Amino acid sequence: MLVYVLNNKENPLMPCKxxxxxxxxxxxxxxxxxxTIDYL
Known part of the structure; x- marks a missing residue:
């Protein structure tokens, strides 16, 4: 399992452990x- 990471400007970075x-x-x-996702 990986943890998603955002930088200080909320841009996605590489996931980390x-x-x-x-x-x-x-x-x-x-x-x-x-x-959170809203599955329709």
Whole structure:
């Protein structure tokens, strides 16, 4: 499983592994943005 990443201008970057994502969150270098789809 990969974690999707956006830069500070909300452009998509390469996905990262969950461990890297947790590290960035713990260091305060990232924040969680909920991902939601509306399936019609």
């Amino acid at each position: 969950p461990g890297k994502a947790r590290k960035l969150l713990k260091q305060g270098k990232a924040k969680v943005i909920n991902f």
